[in-house]
Structure formats: structure tokens, C-alpha cells
Amino acid sequence: MQKIGVFVCWCGSNIAATVDVAAVVEALKKQPGVVYATDYQYMCSASGQNLIKDAIKEYGLTGVVVCSCSPRMHEATFRKTVQAAGLNPYMLEIANIREQCSWIHKDIKEGTEKAIILGAAAIAKVQLNAPLYSQTSPVVKRALVIGGGIAGIQTALDIADAGFEVDIVEKKPTIGGKMSQLDKTFPTLDCAACILTPKMVDAGAHEKINLYTYCEVEKVEGFVGNFSVTIKQKPRYIDATKCTGCGACVEKCPSKKTPNEFNMGLDNRTAIYIPFAQAVPKLAVIDKDACIHFKNGKCGLCVRTCEAGAINYDQTEEFITREYGAIVVATGFNQIKPTNFDEYLYNQSKDVVTSLEFERIMNAAGPTKGHLVRPSNGKQPKNIVFVQCVGSRGTSCRDKSYCSKICCMYTAKHAMLVKDHHPEIDVTVFYIDVRTPGKNFDEFYRRAVEQYGVHYIKGMVGKVEEADGTLKVQASDLLDNRQILMDADMVVLAAAIEPDPTARSIATMLTASMDTNDFFTEAHAKLRPVESPTAGIFLSGVCQGPKDIPETVAQASAAAAKVIGLLAKDHLLCNACVAHSDETLCNGCSQCANVCAYGAITYEDRLVMDKGVRETRRVAVVNEAICQGCGACTVTCPSGAMDLRGFANNQIMAEVDAICK
């Protein structure tokens, strides 16, 4: 029989308000095996932890039950506490009487009764706990960053500067991401290219950084410290070692009708192309779908033009498998195409554009060379209307429920840039709320209103119509309580941003969880914002939630710091709650190995003593460094030989019994 100590936490009033803590202590004292029980205001505080340590020594406790918040919160804390007092850290169980009791029940009697039952279940379980010991596993000192936007680049640079090797996998032919498409950045109006391209060059030239561009993650195996990742290199049809990026092939290519992704389809590109002038790596790539050679076997102009002899039509997909200690997700975002927002006429009128398209129009390297002209007729607009929250903060099925966060600020930026170049253009912004939390953000917005004379009108646009070569915008002014009908030469839609569509499949490969909007979930919303709940997977940038550039860079460096902390270790402690097989019961049927997702189970011939008979038998053996402790094998085992440490059959049965008493 264990000598169990029970420690009931008040959590200030969080628990004590709906659970009669003293009554819980009294009731749990009567449970079998309990030799000591007490309560304290904050059990996780230093004095609370000392209370546990002192009790372990004074009463010679062999098992500890803490009735407090969720084990997902403080299990690690209290394991350290009991370990410091000389107990095995796994001789601790936590009864979750906060998240799953006091916070959801209002009636003190109900809460107290439930807390007692949850405490009794934890006591019944700890009775059957046994000391557990962790194996160690080595750490591969290389990191993988998925996504080569500003988030991925910053994370990779920080990890590489600390002396660890980093690979960046980018699905596009160049790194740079969305930031490379931007013209200026808020709130300082410095040019995006001027601050991004040096970082792209640094990443491309860094001796510790390896770029896998035009590549995709195909498969992920393993676990923290020992991931094995298969990367698919899509064929560029260009020999990367020979191409100099001179662009002669691009000039000669006769297939010129493919919408240019970099310019949001506002102009066309050739079938062989370099994404943009500052691309890293600066290599040409052939778009197989548009290339005349791949259609009819003819043409071949690029082959004849290329002096380096870099064109290779025979390239095929290649698969590279590498080992990593940590993986950073930096998959970024896309702006939604507002094609199902018919009221804004996005599908019908060329002069209705999204803000990212407008960004390209304003960009000196864009389709209009930075001249602000209407896409429909190439003339300068006289008045521009900006519509906020298109697809954000809505409740209908075409809307995102969240705020896209960056739109208020980039619209203020766009409005100022327009006014800067052409003070005579009338700029109107229709908004629901203007949200400017951030350093120098509100000052920036006020400059747009006060200094540049941008009209901000609180109200939504109901309808945009096209008549006589101009757009008619119908809107409501909520503050003046009147309807507005105004002319506009261009309408710019601040369409919502959403996670990149590849993020979902990457999350599945990494077994990292996502929320209902397909943003990656962090391990703790406040205290562990750059870690995924899956060990060894870290989050950087918009893949975790909408962010502007300063926040993205800050989070990218934070993720890098976490990775460096992990890679700096030579060995990691493995999960101690792993499966093990009872040799005397195992008949070597292989069913457990069949369901094991990690290949942790092998078979060995062992000399087994069974009912006084010695015989050699084929039995299952669990590699404890590989086992992740899911327990699939324990339920599959027909002879009951397989069990899971820490969540053993008899322990869970004891919990069931205690709850059902």
C-alpha cells in the first residue's frame, strides 16, 4: 500500500469559490492509503511546492495527489516538486478540479462532490503507480523550416547564426514570400524590397543555410530530436548548377500568355520565367503547362538561347530524405479571392481589385511600373474607394470569423501613398472599426486622416455598380445615418487573409493540431505561443494567426530561440509512459507491431520461464526510445501481455471504479 499525500489547491478563488476545499480535504483523508491531506491557496507557488516537499519527507509519502488545475498546465511543475523531495516524478497524479470542475459548475455542493470523486479517482490511480525512468535519445543538430517567407527566413537566419544547420523548404521557385510582393511597409513607409532582399541574399549565401526551393514536404517520420523528412524537388527543367539567371531565355520564349502569379495575374509572363528580379536563388524555371515544347515537342528556343546549356527537358521529380532535430512551420497565408462577394463586382470589373493587387499596381517593379492607373483603361483614377473587412469578422459561410488584423494599417498606408503621389485623387475608406493597436500605429492612421485628408466613413459598402465607364458605390454612413451614392474609378477590397491551403496537409504530416480556421494551435495560448503541442514542432508567422511584419519577425526569432535551445542539447529525455510487454504472456502474434505507427516493436527469441517450464519463445520487445506511448498496441494485444506504463490497464480500471462508486 502506498502512503499517499493529498494536496488541494484553492487557486485563489478560482477553485475555492465553487469547491469547498476543506470538505474535499476531509473526504479524501478517508480514502484508503491517504496518510496526509491539506489545502493551500496557491499550490504551484514556491511555498505551496515547499509544503508538498516537506510533507513527503515528514510523512514518508510514496505517492502524491494534487487537486488543482489541468495536468496540461502544471503536471511538469509538480513532477519536479516531488522529484526534488526524492520521489520518482511519476509517483504523482493530478485531479483536474479547476478546468473540469470549479470553472464550469456554479453550485458549491455539486462542485465539491465532483471534486471529491475526481480526487478519489486520482488516489485510486496513484495507488498503482510505479516509478518510471526515461530513456534518452540523441538530437540531430539540424533544423527544417517549412516556408521561405519573411518568417521562415528570419527563423533560419537566427538558427544558422547560432551555428546550427538549417534547411528551408519553399514550394515556390524563390524565397521571399508575400513580403516580396509588397511596395511599402507600415508604419514607417520604408520599402519592402529594401529591407527584405538583403535578408533573402543573406539566407541564400549563409554557409549554414540550405535552400530547397520549388520543393515540397512529402513525408515526415520520427519525433522530437529525430525527425526524418522526405522532400520532393519539383522539376525546374533547368540545371541549377549551370543557370546564371541572365534571363536571355525569358526574352526569347514565345509563350507569353500565362498570368503572372507575382503580379497577382495583372500581367502575363512567359513559360520560362524568373519569378522576379531579386529572386533567390535567381534561376529560371519552366512552367510545363504553358511550355510549347511540352505540348508538341517543338520550339526549343530557350535551349538554343541558353549559353550555359542549362535547359534540361528531361528533369524529373527527385526525393531527398534528411534528418532533423526540430521543424519550424512558417507556411504563411494567402489573401482570399473575393469571387463570391458579388456585391463588390470583383468578378465583373477590372477596376475592382484586392489590396494585394493594388499593392502590385503601386509597386515600381509591378505591372504598371508603379504608375497608379485604372486596370480597365490605363488612365489615372480621380477617386478611389477602399472597402474594409471584406470576408473578415463575418458570420456567414463565405466570411472568416476572425479579424485579419493587417488590413486597417495597410489601407491607411495605401491611402497615404496615393495621396503622396497624387494629392488631387479623392480617397475614401469605408470601415466597420479602425483597429490600430501597435507601436506608432494609431499615429500612422491619424496622419492619413489629418495630414493627408483621407475620408474615413464608418459604414459598409452595400453594392458596387458599373455605369458609363465608372463605378457607382452605394454605402451607408452610420455616424450621419444617411445613405451614400458616390462615383469611384477604382474600388480596393481589403479581402481577408487565410492560412495557406498546404498548411492542412503539413499539419497532418507533422501531427500538429490546427484550429477550426486552419491556423496552427500553439502549445499554450499565452505562455507557449511559438511551440506546437507536438514536441519538436515550432510555429513562426501567420501560420499561427494573422500578424503584421514586426510581429511575424518577433515570433520568427522567438521560434528560432526555442529551436536553438533544443538543438543545443545532446540528448533528450524520452517519454517514460511507454508500452512494455510481459514476456510470460506474449505469444509473439505480431498484432501489436502491425498497429504501431512508429515501428517501435520488434520480436526476439527469449528464454521464458512459464509455469515451471523453460522454453525459447518469440516475444514482442518495445524499443522505449522510439515508443511514443499512444497505447494502440495495448488494446490490440489478444493475450493482454502489452500494457502502457503510467496509463496501465489496472490504473484506468481503478479510475473507472472510483468514479462509478
Place this chain on the structure above:
Amino acid sequence: MQVNEIEKKEYTPLIVAFCCNWCSYAGADLAGSSRLNYPANVKIIRVPCSCRVNPLFILRAFQRGADGVIMCGCHPGDCHYSTGNYYARRRMTLLFSMLDYLGIERARTRVEWVSAAEGAKFAAVMNEFAETINRLGENRKLRDLRCEK
């Protein structure tokens, strides 16, 4: 009227919920930190993965007097251990068909996929399940009277 009220007060069903550590248990925590109420007679047992839930645990709960048992795991495709919830799903299908055969009401057992971000779903599922069990009344068929005091 009065008789009904007395009966109602006497009977509070007992519900055991098996929740996987990575999704559903975290979803329950989120329901808690969001202060979303569900009945106190729902008692949660934490397991590493839904595939750790041996059908015997569920039978044991019924044997010891539980009136409803619910198993929650990560959404299919989102399992922290890649494939665990697929095994769980198959095992539960088999168990449920056996319970059908024994004449146990199907509604007493339930499988739900609740992610770590779905605190509201967790609370809604528990409220709905508790209501169902309330309607069904006591589990008498599988209860082992020898286990009672």
C-alpha cells in the same frame, strides 16, 4: 406532479468520458477556461490517445453503474499519433454492435471527435449527451449488483 419531481431529484445519471490527452482533454480544458457549463455528472478520464481506450473499460464502467459512456478523440486525420483514432473508431464500432446485440440502447454510448480548439463543441456535446442519458434513465441491464454496496 409531485411524484415526478421526487423521481427526478433522486436520479442523477453518471456519465464517464474518456478523453485523449492531445485534443479532447485540451478541448475540455478550453471549455473550462471559457466557463462553458456542462453537467457535473460528467466525469473525465484522461488517456494518451483514444486508441488507449480498451472496450473493456467501457464495459467496466457500465458494470459499475455508469449510465452513459462517451469516448472523445482527435478528428480523423488529426491524431497526435497519426492513426490511433482510426483504431479506436473500429474498436468502438465492434463494441457498439455487441452492445446492440445485448439490447443496450445505442444512445448510451457515443464517440465524438473534439479538437483542442473546440471548447464550445465539447460543452455542447456533453450537455446533449447528458440530456439523452437523462431521458434514457438508469442503466439496469449491465449493472452488476454484486458491485454495489
